[in-house]
Amino acid sequence: xxxxxxxxxxxxxxxxxxxxxxxxxxxxxxxxxxxxxxxxxxxxxxxxxxxxxxxxxxxxxxxxxxxxxxxxxxxxxxxxxxxxxxxxxxxxxxxxxxxxxxxxxxxxxxxxxxxxxxxxxxxxxxxxxxxxxxxxxxxxxxxxxxxxxxxxxxxxxxxxxxxxxxxxxxxxxxxxxxxxxxxxxxxxxxxxxxxxxxxxxxxxxxxxxxxxxxxxxxxxxxxxxxxxxxxxxxxxxxxxxxxxxxxxxxxxxxxxxxxxxxxxxxxxxxxxxxxxxxxxxxxxxxxxxxxxxxxxxxxxxxxxxxxxxxxxxxxxxxxxxxxxxxxxxxxxxxxxxxxxxxxxxxxxxxxxxxxxxxxxxxxxxxxxxxxxxxx
Numbered sequence: 001x002x003x004x005x006x007x008x009x010x011x012x013x014x015x016x017x018x019x020x021x022x023x024x025x026x027x028x029x030x031x032x033x034x035x036x037x038x039x040x041x042x043x044x045x046x047x048x049x050x051x052x053x054x055x056x057x058x059x060x061x062x063x064x065x066x067x068x069x070x071x072x073x074x075x076x077x078x079x080x081x082x083x084x085x086x087x088x089x090x091x092x093x094x095x096x097x098x099x100x101x102x103x104x105x106x107x108x109x110x111x112x113x114x115x116x117x118x119x120x121x122x123x124x125x126x127x128x129x130x131x132x133x134x135x136x137x138x139x140x141x142x143x144x145x146x147x148x149x150x151x152x153x154x155x156x157x158x159x160x161x162x163x164x165x166x167x168x169x170x171x172x173x174x175x176x177x178x179x180x181x182x183x184x185x186x187x188x189x190x191x192x193x194x195x196x197x198x199x200x201x202x203x204x205x206x207x208x209x210x211x212x213x214x215x216x217x218x219x220x221x222x223x224x225x226x227x228x229x230x231x232x233x234x235x236x237x238x239x240x241x242x243x244x245x246x247x248x249x250x251x252x253x254x255x256x257x258x259x260x261x262x263x264x265x266x267x268x269x270x271x272x273x274x275x276x277x278x279x280x281x282x283x284x285x286x287x288x289x290x291x292x293x294x295x296x297x298x299x300x301x302x303x304x305x306x307x308x309x310x311x312x313x314x315x316x317x318x319x320x321x322x323x324x325x326x327x328x329x330x331x332x333x334x335x336x337x338x339x340x341x342x343x344x345x346x347x348x349x350x351x352x353x354x355x356x357x358x359x360x361x362x363x364x365x366x367x368x369x370x371x372x373x374x375x
Contacts, residue, residue: 004195005029007370008186009202010172010210012036013044014148014359015351016202017155017166022363023370024164028198032159033186035171035206040152043204044356046285046317048232048259048270051075051085051144052354055092056249059112062332062365067354068114070361071142074151077360081154083147084262090143090244091125093134095301099248100136106248107138116141131240133304143244147262148356155359175199177216177342184344198344198370204351205280205320211347221340223322223333223349227277230270230319231287233295233311239266245302256298267314268295274325275318287313322350334362336369346370 005028009020012034020032036042051071057063078085094100103119110117118139120128125137156166171189178184183195203210208225211217239258247255260266271291277283292311299306323330333349340347346366355362 002185002193002195004183005031006196007031007198007200008033008194008196009200011042011202011204011206012039012156012166012168013042013202013204014040014152014155014356015204015348015362016200017152017159018359018363019200019202019366020164020166021155021159021162022367023198023200024159024162026367030159030164031194032164032166033170033172033188034166034168035189037169039156039166039168040149043317043320043352044148044152046315047148047353047356048267049145049148049261049356050244050259051087051146052357053090053110053140053143054113054115054354055106055110055117055138055140057109057113057354058331059109062334063354063358064113066332066358066361066365069364070354070358073360074146074357075144077154078146078151081157083150083154085144085146086262087142087144088243088260090140090246091120091129091132092138092140092246092248093125093132093302094136094248095134097135102248103136103138110138110140129241129243129245131303131305132245133302139243145244145260145262146356172203172210174213174215177214177345179216196344199346200366201345201347202351205318207320207347207349208322209279211349214345217340217342217345221335221347226321226324227275227280227283228319228321229273229275229283229285229316231273231291231316232267232269232314233287233292234314235266235268236310236312238264240305241266247298247302256295258299258303268299268311269314270317271295280318283318285316285318287316289313319352320350321352332358332362334365334369336366336372338369338372344370
């Protein structure tokens with residue numbers, strides 16, 4: 001007779017761990033299974049570690065609601081668990097009058113999303129950041145930075161204290177979805193099987209491909225994945241900024257922005273490089289030094305003093321997108337039983353930025369979907 005648990009979460013990144021933590025805290029016997037030998041080795045380890053405020057996302061969207069809620073929960077968890085973080089604030093800057101007009105749209109959206117922002121003229125912005133060049137800026141005081149690995153360790157600790165567990169080196173091969181009250185059967189790559197009443201697919205870059213191996217899930221509910229690489233370059237020497245600096249955004253791309261780590265080191269990026277790779281294992285994460293050439297002109301629009309040769313290749317991340325080049329960015333996909341009709345199943349698709357910020361709120365949302373389907 002095979003082992004059975006209440007809930008299995010596939011993927012031990014920030015979102016998967018947050019979901020597992022929430023399910024375990026509700027009294028479910030929960031296992032988070034992870035193919036890699038450690039937690040957070042995928043998308044969660046290759047981001048800017050920014051706590052996003054929720055400025056940009058369409059009002060009422062999952063991204064807007066879960067980012068704003070997730071930000072509150074994340075700051076609270078950092079404070080209660082001693083996770084290193086800093087509420088440093090962010091300036092979204094306009095370097096032309098046309099961009100200043102675009103900032104008004106962002107300001108209106110932030111207000112509608114319940115996110116505090118403050119309009120600054122050029123003099124006010126320069127008083128905050130003397131090295132900055134702009135004609136106007138929006139100050140987002142609730143934007144911050146976080147030690148993402150410390151955050152994930154805190155999630156894992158809470159999960160385990162609630163009786164859940166993380167099973168590392170445990171790749172999932174397929175899932176046979178139960179019907180009529182029968183449990184789902186999760187087939188592991190090593191040939192073993194575990195039955196579960198609930199399955200949450202939080203496999204990030206692998207989520208769409210994995211869902212295609214869910215026997216019993218209609219293919220209509222599985223989007224096509226696309227992979228887009230973002231390259232980061234570190235600054236040689238100390239940056240003359242204390243806030244994060246973002247240019248006025250273009251669609252889903254927030255431009256080449258300046259972020260700070262908790263040690264004060266600045267990095268620039270990400271850029272947007274659509275990949276031809278169709279499988280995560282085919283992705284090359286190498287950062288090409290030559291791509292930095294295109295960064296200088298972009299950065300000097302808001303920081304004219306960027307020295308020649310100051311940008312060094314740092315790292316790259318790949319976004320689990322569910323849309324292609326030239327297409328409009330969709331909302332998060334948190335697909336539960338009300339959508340696909342399979343009880344006890346939630347698929348998480350396209351959980352890119354602001355996924356880290358939203359993780360705890362995504363966990364609340366997933367739990368509510370499962371409870372609506374199983375109670």
